[in-house]
Amino acid sequence: MATKFSTLQNNYKYNVAASALLFSNRYNKALRVEVPDLGKEFSDSNYVGRDPEGTLYYNNLDSFDTSRKNVNYKVVKVDQGPGAVPLVNIKFYHQTVQECHAEFLAEDPTGSVAAMGMDGYTFHGSWRDLDICCGTAMIRKYDDETTITVTVGTIHKTATIKDTSGYLHGKSVDVKGNIYFKDITKLGKGIYASWNDDRVVFYNNDYIATDFTAYFIPFKYSTNDLGLKDADTSVFGGVSWA
Structure with missing residues (x-):
């Protein structure tokens, strides 16, 4: 039986690894798709979020022309039957969703599409050149403290977060990963x-911010977690950088 992955592989000439970053809070829903092998990213100019890793399918490189604005997208949850991991399918198009120039497909084991309320969500953005820096970072919190530190040794930066609301009360966090940022001077x-x-996504305003200043993704081999249940989101304010 043909799978959704094999169907798209037959429908498009090329496919490359990509990551879809979904975001939702009280004010906004948003999408960012990163395609490192093509040096491209898609963004609707809002935030960054959860991280299903999958494949981008396309026919022509000029479909990602950065001069073309208002590229439409549609996020769809694909159910594969009882007990099976759902998929996330994102369609990119200019005029009709039936005429896509690219599609993203990935397994969604944490149910991020449903958790974000983005099944069937449509909006628009644009493709642009991927210009981002990366460094190794460590997040640390002791179970008897409220202070969380994010240490980025390669660029000699440390973020300090106070868990005044007790989101991680009594929990120990010791996670290594990569932190991604566009401009080191704007980390603060x-x-x-x-x-x-x-x-973990860092940004400058909980209501009107339209982009991230940095985001942290744990290493895949990390056996420790960031202390929250799947699909839960907490927002910390008053982050300081030094």
């Missing part, structure tokens, strides 16, 4: 941290 503006079980 990331005074909010959106915290999930699989990523």
